[in-house]
Amino acid sequence: MQDRVSASRVPVVTRLAAWRRGVGLVTGALLVVYAWLVFDAPVDRVQGVIQKILYVHPPLAYGAYLGFILTAIGGALYLWRNQAIYDQLAVAGAEVGVIFCTLMMVTGPIWAKGTWGHWWSWDPRLTLTLLLWFVYLSYLLLRSFTEGRERTARFAAVYGVLGTLLIPLNYFVIDLFQGRAMHPENLSSGSLGTGMGLPFLAGNVALFATFAYALLLRWEVEVRRALWAERDAQMIAGGASG
Amino acid sequence: MSYVIAAYGITAVALIGYVLMLQRERSRLDDD
Numbered sequence: 001m002q003d004r005v006s007a008s009r010v011p012v013v014t015r016l017a018a019w020r021r022g023v024g025l026v027t028g029a030l031l032v033v034y035a036w037l038v039f040d041a042p043v044d045r046v047q048g049v050i051q052k053i054l055y056v057h058p059p060l061a062y063g064a065y066l067g068f069i070l071t072a073i074g075g076a077l078y079l080w081r082n083q084a085i086y087d088q089l090a091v092a093g094a095e096v097g098v099i100f101c102t103l104m105m106v107t108g109p110i111w112a113k114g115t116w117g118h119w120w121s122w123d124p125r126l127t128l129t130l131l132l133w134f135v136y137l138s139y140l141l142l143r144s145f146t147e148g149r150e151r152t153a154r155f156a157a158v159y160g161v162l163g164t165l166l167i168p169l170n171y172f173v174i175d176l177f178q179g180r181a182m183h184p185e186n187l188s189s190g191s192l193g194t195g196m197g198l199p200f201l202a203g204n205v206a207l208f209a210t211f212a213y214a215l216l217l218r219w220e221v222e223v224r225r226a227l228w229a230e231r232d233a234q235m236i237a238g239g240a241s242g
Numbered sequence: 243m244s245y246v247i248a249a250y251g252i253t254a255v256a257l258i259g260y261v262l263m264l265q266r267e268r269s270r271l272d273d274d
Contacts, residue, residue, distance in 0.1 A: 107249040114245040224271040
């Protein structure tokens with residue numbers, strides 16, 4: 001709690017902003033290269049042009065996983081060190097993760113409609129992804145309803161750590177069902193066609209950079225909100241004592 | 243082709259919109 005009223009977070013804001021600006025410049029350049037490589041990528045002989053959704057759908061999934069893992073790391077560090085900056089990282093990771101997860105669940109059904117003929121199937125991967133989305137949406141709702149309370153931050157930290165248990169299950173569920181799942185198998189070495197590896201790599205790198213930019217920005221906003229909240233509290237306390 | 247445009251279009255608009263919203267919030271907190 002003591003850290004919540006510390007002025008030492010001002011340099012943290014400056015550092016986050018500096019990192020964000022640097023990442024922003026790199027992200028802009030990467031997105032241009034990515035767009036060109038997707039446009040230039042070969043058309044799949046079986047699926048046709050719709051297969052190009054491959055270059056955005058899995059990278060969004062990896063971004064969602066990363067956001068939720070950062071929520072767990074931030075939560076665990078908060079429980080260990082009791083410093084608000086880690087709790088703020090956890091919130092930022094969850095929000096950016098939910099954005100990426102939502103977009104994964106939008107691009108997936110679009111791809112499904114074009115290949116399977118229907119938007120959704122209660123396939124194990126899709127069902128677990130929906131569950132994962134609900135788990136972290138609930139995390140954000142919990143945080144928004146009870147803003148700034150240390151007890152909530154501790155509860156959310158435990159919740160965020162436990163939530164990550166769904167990630168390996170979500171990833172490996174297709175292997176567990178051994179070919180009975182409708183969702184295609186996880187990508188492995190050599191599973192992409194000729195000329196598809198580079199745009200896929202570019203998609204992962206560009207969307208990882210986009211993720212990093214959004215995370216740093218969201219983290220900075222969370223730190224700034226906490227700074228303003230403590231200044232308001234100090235003003236109210238000063239007014240009351242004066 | 244329309245499915246591909248929809249997938250990339252929705253992703254781009256959503257991510258740009260989210261980042262712009264965060265930048266506006268950051269500026270507001272900076273100006274206050």
